[in-house]
Amino acid sequence: CGLFGVFGLSDAANFVALGLHALQHRGQEAGGIVTHDAGSGFHSSKKLGYVRDNFTTAESMAELPGRIGLGHVRYSTAGGKGATAMRDVQPFLADLAMGSMALAHNGNLTNALSIRRELIERGSVFNSSSDTEAVVHLMARGFHRTIADRMKEALRRVEGAFSILCITENQLIGCRDPLGVRPLVLGRLGKGWMLASETCALDIVGAEFVREILPGEMVIIDDRGVHSSAPFETQRPRFCIFEHVYFSRPDSVIGGRSVYESRRQIGVELAREAPVEADLVCAVPDSGTPAAIGYSQESGIPFAMGIIRNQYVGRTFIEPTEQIRNMGVRLKLNVNRALVRGKRVVLVDDSVVRGTTSLKIKEMILDAGAKEVHFRIASPPTAWPCFYGVDTPDKEKLLASHMTEDEMRVHLGVDSLRFISLDGLYRAVGEGEGRDPSKPQYCDACFSGEYPIQPSDMIESGRIS
Ligand code: 5GP
Ligand code: SF4
Numbered sequence: 001c002g003l004f005g006v007f008g009l010s011d012a013a014n015f016v017a018l019g020l021h022a023l024q025h026r027g028q029e030a031g032g033i034v035t036h037d038a039g040s041g042f043h044s045s046k047k048l049g050y051v052r053d054n055f056t057t058a059e060s061m062a063e064l065p066g067r068i069g070l071g072h073v074r075y076s077t078a079g080g081k082g083a084t085a086m087r088d089v090q091p092f093l094a095d096l097a098m099g100s101m102a103l104a105h106n107g108n109l110t111n112a113l114s115i116r117r118e119l120i121e122r123g124s125v126f127n128s129s130s131d132t133e134a135v136v137h138l139m140a141r142g143f144h145r146t147i148a149d150r151m152k153e154a155l156r157r158v159e160g161a162f163s164i165l166c167i168t169e170n171q172l173i174g175c176r177d178p179l180g181v182r183p184l185v186l187g188r189l190g191k192g193w194m195l196a197s198e199t200c201a202l203d204i205v206g207a208e209f210v211r212e213i214l215p216g217e218m219v220i221i222d223d224r225g226v227h228s229s230a231p232f233e234t235q236r237p238r239f240c241i242f243e244h245v246y247f248s249r250p251d252s253v254i255g256g257r258s259v260y261e262s263r264r265q266i267g268v269e270l271a272r273e274a275p276v277e278a279d280l281v282c283a284v285p286d287s288g289t290p291a292a293i294g295y296s297q298e299s300g301i302p303f304a305m306g307i308i309r310n311q312y313v314g315r316t317f318i319e320p321t322e323q324i325r326n327m328g329v330r331l332k333l334n335v336n337r338a339l340v341r342g343k344r345v346v347l348v349d350d351s352v353v354r355g356t357t358s359l360k361i362k363e364m365i366l367d368a369g370a371k372e373v374h375f376r377i378a379s380p381p382t383a384w385p386c387f388y389g390v391d392t393p394d395k396e397k398l399l400a401s402h403m404t405e406d407e408m409r410v411h412l413g414v415d416s417l418r419f420i421s422l423d424g425l426y427r428a429v430g431e432g433e434g435r436d437p438s439k440p441q442y443c444d445a446c447f448s449g450e451y452p453i454q455p456s457d458m459i460e461s462g463r464i465s
């Protein structure tokens with residue numbers, strides 16, 4: 001999901017809408033904006049679909065007055081999909097004993113089910129199927145006197161990945177989980193402040209990037225400025241390495257590093273680890289493009305646009321049903337026939353999950369007359385589901401969970417298939433010595449199966465043992 005909060009700028013909703021539009025790649029199912037206006041209180045608008053279709057008119061903005069605003073774009077990893085999804089759209093607006101607040105979450109909690117069960121037994125009434133709602137109820141039942149303290153109290157009880165934003169009638173509060181699995185950055189524009197999932201959302205409104213919120217840090221922003229605290233016990237950070245590979249936008253900066261540069265460097269590493277004789281390097285657009293450019297630069301094989309993407313279709317993976325996802329590939333991508341005919345083509349994509357995309361692409365490109373197809377994948381085999389906010393399917397559906405690299409090559413029917421090594425990936429994101437096996441620098445559970453946070457709910461429900 002994507003988060004964007006604004007403090008201290010008139011017509012905050014306009015900035016939120018722009019910020020969310022820049023973060024649309026992080027979630028496309030729904031979007032919501034809540035604002036607070038000193039005269040008229042809280043205002044909320046939540047819609048299914050794209051930001052550009054719901055939050056661009058003057059009328060839609062007029063419904064959201066105020067100088068404090070909070071927005072969320074949703075990509076469901078927990079909670080409802082399809083027709084019942086509306087009630088899970090964030091931000092969640094709630095009245096607590098000391099005042100109202102709105103809260104939005106990126107990530108996924110791994111003990112929300114047991115907390116939910118406990119709270120329901122004690123009389124809480126849940127309105128959604130979202131894991132995030134547990135935080136709201138914990139806050140409602142807290143002992144502390146301020147919303148920020150209630151938030152700290154609640155967040156000390158939850159486990160999992162969270163970057164969370166909250167607005168009150170006079171504050172914007174942001175917090176990252178102790179491992180800092182999901183991103184969160186601080187920006188400044190004139191006298192106003194912003195908190196956003198990625199720096200690309202600061203760029204769109206012309207805000208200055210101040211710094212990242214640290215893992216385990218809480219910031220409270222009010223008219224006197226930014227106040228930082230550290231509510232949790234310190235732990236070694238484990239940022240999601242997949243943000244570098246796929247999830248973040250290439251024009252964002254994470255951990256002082258350009259995401260584009262990390263991806264290009266993945267391509268360079270791949271070319272070193274898995275060279276091949278070929279005529280062209282092509283990307284599966286857009287997610288494979290920076291790595292394909294790196295592969296081409298390192299190998300000397302020319303980069304060409306062998307696959308063209310229709311810019312008006314969203315990311316296939318995020319469409320909820322398998323049937324739509326299958327269709328999506330044809331809707332979205334087409335082979336540049338004149339270019340690939342008779343050629344040996346290296347095809348670079350970011351990841352293989354179910355293998356649906358790779359299978360279709362291979363068919364299309366052979367159909368168009370390519371002589372050989374060599375897949376190069378910018379991440380290690382995805383053999384484990386993510387429980388921290390990326391919607392990977394259950395283990396059985398992951399191709400790499402039950403096939404070796406060679407079996408996958410046969411299954412996909414390509415001339416060669418190679419994935420970047422885990423060490424190569426670490427080097428590409430700036431860890432010169434590779435992965436430290438005794439204390440890995442990132443979360444890489446979807447590749448290694450080493451979950452840095454115990455996925456309690458998922459173990460209980462049998463999704464993983
Ligand atoms: P597959 O078709 O193998 O199931 O999925 C792989 C494709 O899904 C890749 O092209 C990748 O760009 C795209 N994708 C979109 N969202 C995600 C995500 O959240 N996780 C992963 N691993 N791939 C995703
Ligand atoms: Fe990121 Fe993978 Fe860890 Fe999920 S399991 S947080 S996608 S590295």
Ligand code: MG
Nearest residue numbers: 284285287288
């Ligand atoms: Mg892709």
